[in-house]
Amino acid sequence: MTETIERHTISVLVDNEPGVLARVIGLFSGRGYNIESLTVAEVESGAALSRINLVTSGPRMIIEQIKAQLDRLVPVHQVSDLTEEGPHIERELALIKVVGSGEARAESLRIADIFRAHVVDSESDSFVFEMTGKPGKVNAFIRLMEPLGLTEVSRTGVVALLRGKKSI
């Protein structure tokens, strides 16, 4: 198997009803698909719709299979492969705790400034930074914080939207 592995960001509109997330997750675990990230929240309360954004990877045939399998779940209204539909924005929010003092503490603040991360909690020997960005940017920031006393990370996973006027 020398097929190229592709990374796709897929948005799924689903009925906001009990069990719908379990159906999606069960599908991925039951059929052995990857989930790199998954986010879910209600987006249209009037229509009781939730949007699931998921990032998955696999060979082309598997990606197509994932979309077809998602689409045949009964509470799924729409499956959109943003990677295929065109330019889109991906963002993630992360909370990052750095514990330390002295030069390392000052350095973490300088880097946070470069990455436009905000300090949302501060004590004499710790910071909690909040930052948003592409997963790559979040990864880079975390890597830089590692030698400066990084102790804990909490990330939301990817949310995504098509650029321009187009909607899914």
Added chain:
Amino acid sequence: MATSADNSGENINGSEMIVRCLAELGVEVIFGYPGGAVLPIYDAIFKQNKIRHILVRHEQGALHAAEGYARSTGRVGVVLVTSGPGATNSVTGLADALMDSIPLVCLTGQVPTHMIGNDAFQEADTVGITRPCTKHNYLVKTVEDLPRIIHEAFYIASAGRPGPVVIDLPKDVVMAEGDYQEGTYTSETGHRSYRPRTEPDNAAVDAAMELIVNAERPIFYSGGGIINSGPAASEALTRFVRETGYPITNTLMGLGTYPASDAQFLGMLGMHGTYEANMAMAECDVMIALGARFDDRVTGRLSDFSKGSKKIQVDIDPSSVNKNVPVDISIIGDVGTVIDAMLAKLPNKSGGKSAALEDWWRQIEAWRGRDCLRFKQHGDIIKPQYALQRLYELTKERDVYFTTEVGQHQMWAAQFLKFEEPNRWMTSGGLGTMGYGFPAAMGVQVAHPESLVINVAGEASLMMNIQELSSMMQHRLPVKTIILNNEYMGMVRQWQELFHGGRYSESYMDSLPDFVKLAESFGANGIKISKPEEVDDAIRTMIETPGPFIADVLIDKTENVYPMIPGGAAHYEMKLGPDHGELEEKAEDGMVLV
């Protein structure tokens, strides 16, 4: 659902609502087993006479019976079981129906809503357990939702690719009173997000027809989807195949979609399919897959599956396309509708077959000339193939339905029984559920009380749901069972012989019952035979004796099913077996592949 005063419905409880909804949906029969959580529903059933209830002896039997009912009629099979063990016993049948795309609605009892999650008596997380083995499932939270959910469930079970739907019913919900208005929901109500595509893309049909018309070595490959589409799809397929003059093969689930007696029919394909069907699939230049899903039992080793062909696949389920085998043209839609669209675009016949097609048929006839199903009935021991050949000959003029269990006998039945029309053949294809055939035959008999219903069984499979003989006696269902008894789990033994050095680990059936006495103990009849000359009389006796009957046919214990694509081999690497002078090679090492 709020209703204004002038058109308000009746105030009835949830259980009565269920029964009324089922009657509205045209349900005539429910297969079930009572228990604490469903007592209110059983009370509602007791008080009416529109819907018949068939009491089974184990919930798995109810599911398979409903499958047999559904598969032989094209209607939704309905099951009612209690919470906890009632629901968990149903799981195998649900998984079976999901794999074989059988429309079922299974009502399960549940503990009252306020007790859910408290490990209450006979509580199980039914929606959690059944989520991966149903097409969809519901937990009903309020009595107001009940009529909508029941109607939706029937729509989902039967629309698109059919499948099982579970409705989990907490006891307080089925006891609560609510407003019920008949006719609020109809079959057109549908579902707000589930709307499977049935009409094909015209351009794809045109592209497919271009390939089909210009094919030199074509083959039709039709499966269970044709049966789910309805009898009209089989008729359209038959016309299409005859007008093109092309060969056709069927999957195990697709037997009966094309008349087996026709010269263009090459028999079943796959692991134990015919040599000519598999070779034609391997060598074709255009493959037309209609309602078939390229199962691993069909393809053999994937990397060598029909490498030189252009493939067209018609399926109502987009996830069935490009799953195992990449195809050149996929058409999503109802297969019957698609065949009609194709037929409309088929050019008028222009004077007989092309030279290329003549050559193709010559090649196919050469493969057919190998006579791959040949066997020798000699001596005093009954060959299973002979018993089935006689069973076919002695029943072919009758209005007959066949079910099977799973194993060697199932494959022999698929090879030697011939089906001229759909819905006559009920077998567990995808899941391969031993114990399917006996209860399934019961369901078929309920749907077709005047017809002859025969379950072809192995003794090991039959032992798995033999308790349903009691249900057959109670409901006067004269199901006939013919056991091809080799005192082994035959298919397990065959694989142990061929792939595990002949080490017959736990595949021998010791301490088998006397099946005749067993039948008699239930009040039924039976006969046991061991000689070839007794076969015809035994079959006649079985057919003519009123009521359920078990014919225990002792067969050659070491007979193997051939032809065979060994696990992991390519579909053109068939073994024809000892009746064709091939040695039965015994490999020492177990095959990793299944």
